[in-house]
Amino acid sequence: MLKYQQIAAAIEKYIEDHALQQGDKLPVLETLMAQFEVSKSTITKSLELLEKKGVVFQVRGSGIFVRRHKRKGYISLFSNQGFKKDLEDFHLTSEVIELNVRKPSQEAALNLTIDENDDVYFVKRVRYINGQTLCLEESYYNKSIITYLNKEIVSESIFHYIREGLGLKIGFSDLYLHVGLLTEEEAAYLGLKKGMPKLHVETIFHLTNGKPFDFSKITYNYEQSQFVIQTNSF
Amino acid sequence: MLKYQQIAAAIEKYIEDHALQQGDKLPVLETLMAQFEVSKSTITKSLELLEKKGVVFQVRGSGIFVRRHKRKGYISLFSNQGFKKDLEDFHLTSEVIELNVRKPSQEAALNLTIDENDDVYFVKRVRYINGQTLCLEESYYNKSIITYLNKEIVSESIFHYIREGLGLKIGFSDLYLHVGLLTEEEAAYLGLKKGMPKLHVETIFHLTNGKPFDFSKITYNYEQSQFVIQTNSF
DNA sequence: GAGTGGTCTAGACCACGGC
DNA sequence: CCGTGGTCTAGACCACTCC
Numbered sequence: 144m145l146k147y148q149q150i151a152a153a154i155e156k157y158i159e160d161h162a163l164q165q166g167d168k169l170p171v172l173e174t175l176m177a178q179f180e181v182s183k184s185t186i187t188k189s190l191e192l193l194e195k196k197g198v199v200f201q202v203r204g205s206g207i208f209v210r211r212h213k214r215k216g217y218i219s220l221f222s223n224q225g226f227k228k229d230l231e232d233f234h235l236t237s238e239v240i241e242l243n244v245r246k247p248s249q250e251a252a253l254n255l256t257i258d259e260n261d262d263v264y265f266v267k268r269v270r271y272i273n274g275q276t277l278c279l280e281e282s283y284y285n286k287s288i289i290t291y292l293n294k295e296i297v298s299e300s301i302f303h304y305i306r307e308g309l310g311l312k313i314g315f316s317d318l319y320l321h322v323g324l325l326t327e328e329e330a331a332y333l334g335l336k337k338g339m340p341k342l343h344v345e346t347i348f349h350l351t352n353g354k355p356f357d358f359s360k361i362t363y364n365y366e367q368s369q370f371v372i373q374t375n376s377f
Numbered sequence: 378m379l380k381y382q383q384i385a386a387a388i389e390k391y392i393e394d395h396a397l398q399q400g401d402k403l404p405v406l407e408t409l410m411a412q413f414e415v416s417k418s419t420i421t422k423s424l425e426l427l428e429k430k431g432v433v434f435q436v437r438g439s440g441i442f443v444r445r446h447k448r449k450g451y452i453s454l455f456s457n458q459g460f461k462k463d464l465e466d467f468h469l470t471s472e473v474i475e476l477n478v479r480k481p482s483q484e485a486a487l488n489l490t491i492d493e494n495d496d497v498y499f500v501k502r503v504r505y506i507n508g509q510t511l512c513l514e515e516s517y518y519n520k521s522i523i524t525y526l527n528k529e530i531v532s533e534s535i536f537h538y539i540r541e542g543l544g545l546k547i548g549f550s551d552l553y554l555h556v557g558l559l560t561e562e563e564a565a566y567l568g569l570k571k572g573m574p575k576l577h578v579e580t581i582f583h584l585t586n587g588k589p590f591d592f593s594k595i596t597y598n599y600e601q602s603q604f605v606i607q608t609n610s611f
Numbered sequence: 612g613a614g615t616g617g618t619c620t621a622g623a624c625c626a627c628g629g630c
Numbered sequence: 631c632c633g634t635g636g637t638c639t640a641g642a643c644c645a646c647t648c649c
Contacts, residue, residue: 145637166587171615182639187617195429196611200549202586203616204647210587212551220554221608254447313610315434317446320454320604322556322576322597340574342556351610352436352628353400353444363556370554372606374455376547376585377430379618405634416620421636437635438628586647 147188150179154189155198158209169199169207197373210373217371218272220318233272239297240332241267244286251283254347254358262286266297269332276333277367282359289356305356314351320344325362333364340365381422384413388423389432392443403433403441431607444607451605452506454552467506473531474566475501478520485517488581488592496520500531503566510567511601516593523590539590548585554578559596567598574599 144152154169170178175186190207193199200210218233247255247263255263264284270277282301284292289305296304305311321343330337341362348357378386388403404412409420424441427433434444452467481489481497489497498518504511516535518526523539530538539545555577564571575596582591 147637173615183616183641185638188637190616192611195609197549200583200585200587201616202647203645204614205586206615206647208587210549212581214553217553220606315431315444315607315609318606318608319448319451320576320602320606322574322599322602324574340556340558342554342576347446349434351434352439353434353442365556368554368556372454372552372554373549374552375429375549377426381618407634417622417635419619422618424635435635436628437626439634440628441635 146179146181147185147192150175150181150186150189151192153179154193155196158198163209163211165209165211165213167209169209171206194375197375212371212373214371217369218367220370220372234274235277236271237298238269238271239266239294240269241265242292242294242297247283251358254345255283255285255355257285257287264289264292266292266301268297272367275367276335276364278361278363279329279332280359280361282357285354285356288350288354311356312351314349314353316346316348318344318346329362333362335364335366342368380413380415381419381426384409384415384420384423385426387413388427389430392432397443397445399443399445399447401443403443405440428609431609446605446607448605451603452601454604454606468508469511470505471502471532472505473500473502473528475499476526476528476531481517485592488579489517489519489589491519491521498523498526500526500535502531506601509601510569510598512595512597513563513566514593514595516591519588519590522584522588545590546585548583548587550580550582552578552580563596567596569598569600576602 154175169175172183172186176183179186190199190201194201197210199207201207243265244262245265246259247257247261249259251263252259252261257263263286266280266282266284268280270280288311289309292301296308302313306313323341323343325333325335325337325339325341327337329341330339342365344361344363346357346359346361347355348359349355388409403409406417406420410417413420424433424435428435431444433441435441477499478496479499480493481491481495483493485497486493486495491497497520500514500516500518502514504514522545523543526535530542536547540547557575557577559567559569559571559573559575561571563575564573576599578595578597580591580593580595581589582593583589
């Protein structure tokens with residue numbers, strides 16, 4: 144692990160352990176430099192990382208402050224697929240409905256930029272949060288990248304397996320959000336009634352080298368659909 | 378304007394002008410260093426900025442590539458309030474329903490971290506996209522920060538005025554998303570029917586110094602609610 | 612004006628991709 | 631192995647905040 148990542152992790156842990164709140168001041172750069180025995184730019188890099196993650200904000204001429212949104216019970220839209228850590232407050236489980244190798248739909252092939260004759264893993268799951276249905280998920284994984292999946296992996300965190308088991312590096316993703324009404328089938332899986340509202344999210348996940356490896360379609364239970372997103376200006 | 382921002386803007390313009398597509402390769406670092414006559418870290422800073430914005434992605438040992446999502450007609454969830462540039466494809470207009478100075482609701486006071494006796498500007502607008510209703514917006518601006526607003530400003534881009542007119546620097550924001558069904562009043566403003574789905578977004582905007590200055594509640598027309606979000610891993 | 616974060620440089624060395 | 635991006639350093643100078 145790189146220095147600036149270690150330092151960022153240490154600072155984040157410090158904030159967590161001391162239960163610091165929004166606006167609380169952290170030590171000044173010079174102190175941090177001395178404490179971690181690194182140069183200024185390394186500390187700066189660490190703090191940039193934490194700023195991107197929405198953990199701190201820096202004010203020139205003033206200091207470094209903790210950033211923390213106030214509301215509880217909201218799910219971070221980004222820490223759902225792939226970044227499970229933030230969900231420690233929640234119990235996430237999955238019920239696997241379907242898992243097989245097949246040819247992709249035209250839509251899936253397009254989004255994964257593969258040929259319709261290439262193989263994909265198809266995964267269909269219902270995910271539960273604290274015992275309640277959270278969402279219905281249908282995912283297509285490019286089999287030439289995600290070479291193996293089994294029921295055990297798919298019941299747990301697929302993304303954890305991709306990183307640790309396969310040693311792949313997940314880069315960026317594009318999310319597409321829609322609002323609509325539940326179909327009969329979706330309602331059945333989620334234990335809701337047809338015609339109730341839904342949040343539908345399609346995501347294309349890429350590796351750091353830019354190759355799309357997963358196309359996911361997720362329908363969220365509106366009762367559980369409380370999401371938070373932290374953003375920064377450019 | 379800072380060097381690295383100028384360079385980032387230049388590179389972004391180059392991508393735009395040459396209509397580069399996802400995966401297209403940009404010149405290597407050394408070339409860019411020479412071309413802009415700056416040191417390596419400055420170019421790196423520029424590219425980091427573009428990476429944050431979702432304009433490029435960098436692959437170690439390989440190169441710098443253009444990142445561009447494929448779907449058209451989607452609104453970027455972040456470039457709506459405050460970052461209007463990305464919406465050039467769309468015609469955005471506003472109809473002002475209400476504009477006045479008042480005491481904040483308990484909810485607004487809480488989210489702006491002010492007292493219920495402090496003054497706020499209250500703005501209620503319906504926003505149109507290409508002539509269709511896009512959303513109903515109710516905003517509370519901390520009057521001790523946003524000292525003046527009038528109908529003309531509020532009909533145009535409030536955030537542009539805050540930046541240029543008031544010289545304030547917008548920092549970060551917290552978005553809270555919900556899905557639900559339209560009330561009678563909301564449906565009336567949006568020209569829809571009660572009971573249809575809605576996306577409800579509450580946002581708290583902060584200045585770079587961390588002070589919240591705007592609390593907004595927006596109800597989106599589900600027919601227009603096609604949003605895209607580009608994210609990066611940490 | 613003192614304190615504090617941000618920008619920029621020049622250069623050494625490292626790590627990954629792909630031929 | 632070469633080309634390419636990433637990390638890290640030491641230090642100069644700049645810009646903002648707040649007393």
